[in-house]
Amino acid sequence: MFELPIDVDEIKGFLDAAEGSALQRAFRAGAALGPGLEIGAYCGKSAVWLGAVAKGLGTTLFSVDHHRGSEENQPGWEYHDPDLWDHSVGAMDTLPHLRRTLRQAxxxxxxxxxxxxxAALASLWRTPxxxxxxxxGHTMEAALGDYRGWTPHLAPGGVLAIHDVFPDPADGGRPPFEIYQRALASDLFCEVEAVKSLRVLRKQ
Incomplete structure (x- = not known):
């Protein structure tokens, strides 16, 4: 495992240590084939786990997010955090938190x-x-858009990780599980590891 430069328990987010360690193994396994990219930065917890790998291997992690929060982060929803609300514009803004995290780390x-x-970035992306x-995002539109938009850019032998995969609907939303099932059914991916709600697959 690559040593973390700061205490990630102080960073807002829902990735635990077992999943973070699995992410590091996954990034390391695919790093020789090209840079890494994460969709959904939030405040930077996963970026620190993965950034430690990028630093250790001399590669790069692209961290993609519109920083206005997913649907469950909006006011009135279960995972809304008022500390991340920008009253000056009336919207979520997690970008300053991500930038602070990366600087501290x-x-x-x-x-x-x-x-x-x-989706907008995926249509313009060219780097394997x-x-x-x-x-x-955990709506079907968002999750499916991420899967369809980005997996074609993953090099053969590259590694795909999907978070918040819950086989039991009582445990969480279904879209991440649905795209995980779609990946397996496509015969383009084989499963490498399952750690809590994280699934790791390799592209054939």
């Missing part, structure tokens, strides 16, 4: 934040990826 040279909607982490 000393990872600004290894993690490149990209402020954009995932060695690692892809899908942890963005």
């Amino acid at each position: 000393g990872l600004e040279d290894h993690v490149i934040p990209v402020v954009a909607k995932s 990826l060695g690692f892809l982490f899908i942890d963005g």
Whole structure:
């Protein structure tokens, strides 16, 4: 495991240590094939786990997020955090928190934040990826858009990780599970590891 430069327990987010360690193994496994890219930065917890790998291996992690929060982060929803609400514009804004995290962690040279909607960026992307982490919006439209938009950019042999995969609907939303099932059914991916709600697959 790559040593973390700061205490990630202090960063807002829902990735635990077992999943973080699995993400590091996944990124390391695909890093020789190209840079890594995560969809869904939030405040930077996963970016620190993955950024430590990028720094250790001399590669790059692109961190893609529009930073206005997913549907469950909006006011009135279960995972709304009022500390992340920008009253001056009347919207969520997690970008300052991500930038602060990366600076504190000393990872600004290894993690490149990209402020954009995932689907819009995917249509313009041209660089083959060695690692892809899908942890963005959990509507079917968002999750499927991330899967369809980004997996073609993953190099053969590259590694795909999907967070919040819950086989039991009582445990969480279904779209991440649905795209995980779609990946397996496509015969383009084989499963490498399952750690809590994280699934890791390799592209054939």
